[in-house]
Amino acid sequence: MSVETAQQYLADRAATVSQKTLDLDRQAMQMHLGVRLDVVKSERETHLSTRSYTAAQVERIASAQSERNSLATRIAHCAGLRAHELLTIRPTEERPSSGHREWSAERFTGREGERYTVEGKGGLVREVLLSMELAQQLEATRLDEPREVTDREVHYTQHYDLAGGQAWSQSFTAASQRELSFSNGAHGLRHSYAQERMEELQLRGVNYEEAKGIVAQEVGHFDKDTTEAYLR
Template sequence: MNDKWNFSMDEKTMNIYRNLNEQIDKVFRHTRQGSIKTRYRYEDGMNHFAKFLAETFKKQNLNKIENKHLQGYVEQMQESGYSKSYITTNLSAIRFFVDVRGGDSKKLSINKKLGVLPRTREDRIGSNKAWNDTEVKRFIEYANNKNEFRYADMVNLSYSHGLRVHEVARLDKSQLGDALEKGFLTVKGKGGLIRSIPLSNKELVERLYKETKSGEKVFINKEEKTHKVINNLQVFIYNHNKEFRNSDKSLTFHGLRHVYAQRRYRELTQKGFNDYSARLKVSRELGHFRVKITDIYLS
């Protein structure tokens, strides 16, 4: 990630940041607006914004958040490679905070004026940006050479099983143990949908199982926040694309689900499944309710 976000604060700036955090904590401790999950995510977004305010503007309080603060924040996040989704969610967190505090978030510029365009269909679902086998191999070698062993394993696991990045990040030791015992990796995806995927990289799962302590997550340490690990991984992939890709296409973590879908579809049709049955099975393994959505991954 861009070094701008590796804050090395002097004592004065750190005190400002702590003061801003106290203001944020007070608001979120007493509000009951929104779901618990939303409040947690918004509070984290505000803490991220507070770091920026302390470092860049030396702002002592959050009573008056202005467009100049949002504009600078957006520009710095974009320069650092944050996803459009992450940026828009953090802006929503700021507006939520302003309104809960009794302000009027409608006075702040809309995202478009801040240079943040709405997520496109491609952002939500993804175009056909499937990695090929060589690109996956190159990434794993590159990440390992950079001592980013966790990133290498997360990419490898998604490539093997078609998991979303959040599903990979949430895996714990017990899930891997069950997978080794039953031959299926079971995960909870979007909408709470539970699905089982055939275990296709037993060697990797066995190693991760041995390396993970009982009761702990595979890739997230206790002191870490899941979304930060996910974002750092995505930024790493974005910043180092040229080191492992074979073409000019931009590779993302989501593209690993594309390559899984295409590979799995070929496997199933070679085993005798007709076109619809193969697409339906791939759809279920990706965690989709409709076959039509899966067609995007296969095109």
């Protein structure tokens, strides 16, 4: 087992197991490999307490935010991004996806747009797809020089003046409360993305199990069963 494989295993497990179980797994693999592995936060508690938003609800939330936060919300919904991944987005020609994984050729079937990459859990760099309209809006925020930002004590190099991380997540929750009188948290956008993609793929004749595997890769996991956590 390589360090990269161990980190991806933990990232996949994060969707389905508790923080305690995840920490025990990490500690066991650290002993086996003789190296320290990055701490991965469990998403299970978040998954159990969040539900998806409809496209109309997302639009209402985005419309209630500042222009900068609004664009981040629309991009996160379009591409199924985690909050911190918004800070890492780059064109594919500047940073390709991780080469140590085998990517499905069926990713993004049924959608058109521009491909970018983001860095997710475990350092996995994956391709994401933005609509042409959102890609154009994103490019309008391109920074002349990259800048260093810190979110939750993690340092990122940002190439666009795009909201992300905890500050954007808090803005999203506040806007959702104002507009909808409830909030499922920004993570609910990943639920929305997964459910929309499952429906799109199956309407194009992809069977349920294959669709789960494709969607898992699109949201940054490789275990297709993690997709189930997003389908509530």
